Amino acid sequence: MAGTEHLTVERVGATLVLTLNRPEAKNALSLPMLVGLHDGWLAADEDDTVRSVVLTGAGGTFCSGMDLKTLAGQGAGDDRYRDRLAADPDLHWKAMLRHHRPRKPVIAAVEGHCVAGGTEILQGTDIRIAGRGAVFGLYEVRRGLFPIGGSTVRLPRQIPRTHALEMLLTGRPYPAEEAARIGLIGHVVPDGTALEKALETAELINANGPLAVEAVKASVYETAGLTEADGLKAELDRGWPVFATDDAKEGSRAFAEKRPPVFRRA
Structure with a gap:
């Protein structure tokens, strides 16, 4: 599969690597990115030679959340993707792993900012690896918004409720070490090596039945x-x-x- 201008697809052995590729906007979610993600998850599910998926971001950033222009329907270059969204109103939720769970294991390789919608997508992944300088958080309440990507349901099921509520209600940033301590991520590695570690983990999975x-x-x-x-x-x-x-x-x-x-x- 070819991906889109904001989502690149690469095959590394039996692993499909999906890369959020809009570094000039800190990989903020756009319609081209959401369509690419949606198609990437489906491609991984449908291809029996794919045994795992790695999700990462280009330019030293994972994802800074939804582009507010996209939220308002004003994203540049998005016209060609609007028919996809009109045909499937849940496409963006599937892309963000809110309404879709891939059958293959999904490993997140996080560098830099993984906040707002980035932290929401993260909760749909299975194994999470982050560079030491990564930052997490649900910033929606700071903007008077609601983290509607699933966080009020999933986060208290994935980490202790007191930590989930603090993250949801304060909107503060969480450094990687703290995110690991509360159980949001599983591994903290030197900056710039999260993808390498994710691919190593994927290889261990790929060797199994x-x-x-x-x-x-x-x-x-x-x-x-x-x-x-x-x-x-x-x-x-x-x-x-x-x-x-x-x-x-x-x-x-x-x-x-x-x-x-x-x-x-x-």
Whole structure:
């Protein structure tokens, strides 16, 4: 897939790398970027040779949130994308991972600002790696706005409620070390190396059985709101079929033969 002028797509082995590419505007979300993201998530889902996705930003910045011109429908060069938005009014929510959960693991590689809509997209990713100088935060209340990308629902489920409410209600910035301490991100690495670390993590995922990986991810999200008893039942419904796959048999053979497994999604 080609991406758009504000969203570049690159294939690195079995990993699809989506790069927010509007550095002159700190990668503020535009219609071309949202359309590119939407198409990127769908492409990753539909291509069985893609085993993971990395989301990052160009120019040392992840995403500074929604471009207010885009919010007002005035973004330059956006006309060609308006028909896409008109045809699917949820396109921007899917792009921001509010109304769509990719079946492949998504790793965020964050440098610089990851605020407002950037922090909202972040909550839709699975593994999060940030450079030491990265900054996070939900700034919407500072502008009299509401973080409608899902943060009032997701954030208290991902980090302790007291930290979620502080982030939501104060609108203050959070340095990477603090974001890691409260559980918003998983790794803090030297500046400029977040993408490298993300690709290393993706390679570890890509080496595993793709059917198993996708089933594990699905089970984690499907059971999140269930009681323990219901969650354990749902886990069996999701997990048992994996044991009957050819990939599971290949994994056992490869272990016995002391060789890397060759998984075929079967």
